[in-house]
Amino acid sequence: MQKKQNTIGLVWFRNDLRVHDNYILHEACNNHNIIIAIYFFNPEHYKLDKFGFKKTEKYRTRFLIETIQDLKRNLKSLNVELFIYFDKPENVINQFLLDFGIKQIYLQKEWTSEEQTVLNKVKASISGDSAFNEIYDQFLYNPEDINIKIEQIPQVFTNFREKVEKFSQIRPQAHLKALKKIESISNDTKIPSLNDLGFEDFKTHLNSSFPFKGGENAALNRLDDYFFQSKKLRFYKKTRNGLVGTDFSSKLSPWLANGSISARTIYWNVKKFEQEYYKNQSTYWLIFELIWRDYFKYISLNHGNAIFKIDGILKKDYTWKTDLSLIDNWTNGETRSSFVNANMIELKETGWMSNRGRQNVASFFAKDLELDWRIGAAYFEAMLIDYDVHSNYGNWMYVAGVGNDPRDRKFNVDLQAEHYDANGKFQNLWLQRTLF
Numbered sequence: 001m002q003k004k005q006n007t008i009g010l011v012w013f014r015n016d017l018r019v020h021d022n023y024i025l026h027e028a029c030n031n032h033n034i035i036i037a038i039y040f041f042n043p044e045h046y047k048l049d050k051f052g053f054k055k056t057e058k059y060r061t062r063f064l065i066e067t068i069q070d071l072k073r074n075l076k077s078l079n080v081e082l083f084i085y086f087d088k089p090e091n092v093i094n095q096f097l098l099d100f101g102i103k104q105i106y107l108q109k110e111w112t113s114e115e116q117t118v119l120n121k122v123k124a125s126i127s128g129d130s131a132f133n134e135i136y137d138q139f140l141y142n143p144e145d146i147n148i149k150i151e152q153i154p155q156v157f158t159n160f161r162e163k164v165e166k167f168s169q170i171r172p173q174a175h176l177k178a179l180k181k182i183e184s185i186s187n188d189t190k191i192p193s194l195n196d197l198g199f200e201d202f203k204t205h206l207n208s209s210f211p212f213k214g215g216e217n218a219a220l221n222r223l224d225d226y227f228f229q230s231k232k233l234r235f236y237k238k239t240r241n242g243l244v245g246t247d248f249s250s251k252l253s254p255w256l257a258n259g260s261i262s263a264r265t266i267y268w269n270v271k272k273f274e275q276e277y278y279k280n281q282s283t284y285w286l287i288f289e290l291i292w293r294d295y296f297k298y299i300s301l302n303h304g305n306a307i308f309k310i311d312g313i314l315k316k317d318y319t320w321k322t323d324l325s326l327i328d329n330w331t332n333g334e335t336r337s338s339f340v341n342a343n344m345i346e347l348k349e350t351g352w353m354s355n356r357g358r359q360n361v362a363s364f365f366a367k368d369l370e371l372d373w374r375i376g377a378a379y380f381e382a383m384l385i386d387y388d389v390h391s392n393y394g395n396w397m398y399v400a401g402v403g404n405d406p407r408d409r410k411f412n413v414d415l416q417a418e419h420y421d422a423n424g425k426f427q428n429l430w431l432q433r434t435l436f
């Protein structure tokens with residue numbers, strides 16, 4: 001084991017907002033006797049994007065505030081102080097490092113352009129000689145453990161999945177012990193409120209399929225409930241295409257997206273469930289879906305900014321429309337399809353939409369209305385509680401026919417409604433009228 005340094009290590013939290021199974025925090029604690037943590041609510045995340053949507057809307061913002069409240073408490077119990085700023089990191093970090101004499105910074109490795117730009121600005125602002133230790137920690141299969149070169153990630157999911165399943169191992173969870181208590185660090189930074197970030201307080205919609213709070217404690221409770229208490233995991237493969245209620249799927253995505261829970265923790269709990277209760281197609285299928293999540297991260301690692309380009313990773317030269325009234329009809333749930341409308345209203349009222357819904361509304365946007373798919377993706381980015389850059393842009397490219405779908409399918413939204421909402425329950429819920 002490495003010898004600990006009597007210096008302060010800084011953990012800069014971004015999308016790894018947990019103390020449980022956090023390899024970055026673990027590495028920092030292995031190397032230093034004192035750890036300080038920092039988190040930024042970056043004002044850039046609350047501005048309008050190039051299509052006129054707020055980059056982060058109220059649902060994900062409130063979830064994030066709850067997440068940071070929980071993180072602060074959990075870090076405190078390990079004797080780690082979390083400093084919180086509503087500012088750009090490049091305005092704060094240099095002085096922070098100087099004030100505490102910090103030389104080592106630990107952070108999750110991110111590769112998408114906005115995250116890289118911020119990090120580059122921070123590095124450019126630093127006057128001393130601090131080292132940035134960037135660690136991959138958002139994967140199920142860590143990039144250092146797979147036997148595929150990033151440039152050779154298969155274009156077809158199945159080829160990727162079969163290889164990683166055959167040749168790679170999932171790492172164990174990291175466990176932490178509390179550090180020694182430090183009395184001398186004073187911290188008067190505060191978590192901004194929803195109002196500070198530009199939003200009114202609001203109540204969760206009564207029909208929301210995602211009525212849960214942010215934070216790793218809520219994530220672990222949900223996992224325990226879905227797996228070990230209600231044992232709904234046993235039926236996951238049968239129910240996962242559902243539309244109504246909290247239990248048709250795991251609902252773990254919002255916590256996964258901001259790193260309140262690791263994919264590894266979910267994986268090892270599936271294994272525990274399989275040992276203690278049942279092992280069946282459903283238990284495997286949750287892992288299968290986590291591999292999809294990994295896959296889109298590998299696609300973005302391989303293709304960089306191409307995932308944000310209109311012709312996607314396939315460089316397909318389609319013609320796309322940008323008709324504002326068609327876009328407004330879609331976002332407001334006023335299209336010719338009541339199934340699409342119900343899903344879009346659900347998203348607008350709650351920040352959540354099922355996977356079945358997302359596939360349909362995205363296909364309708366890109367393939368029926370032939371609208372520039374990046375506008376639909378940007379709207380999802382604003383609204384979704386579980387927005388994740390790789391899953392969002394990867395899935396949108398896939399549905400729009402510029403990504404990884406070898407069959408380039410178009411959903412028939414009317415048939416989909418008949419199949420998945422045969423009695424109209426879901427449409428009734430959100431359109432508040434009796435169908436049929």
Ligand SMILES: Cc1cc2nc3c(=O)[nH]c(=O)nc-3n(C[C@H](O)[C@H](O)[C@H](O)COP(=O)(O)OP(=O)(O)OC[C@H]3O[C@@H](n4cnc5c(N)ncnc54)[C@H](O)[C@@H]3O)c2cc1C
Nearest residue numbers: 249250251252253289293355358359362387388391392395
């Ligand atoms: C157009 C479109 C946009 C999407 N945008 C996002 C997004 O921004 N963030 C996000 O997390 N997911 C996104 N998804 C994927 C998927 O819809 C959600 O992950 C899923 O609905 C979350 O619900 P759950 O946690 O109950 O999933 P479950 O069915 O319980 O699945 C378990 C986990 O597997 C992963 N997963 C499942 N399906 C997918 C998938 N198709 N792609 C990648 N990972 C998957 C998720 O991490 C999920 O939490 C998108 C899908 C589409 C079609």
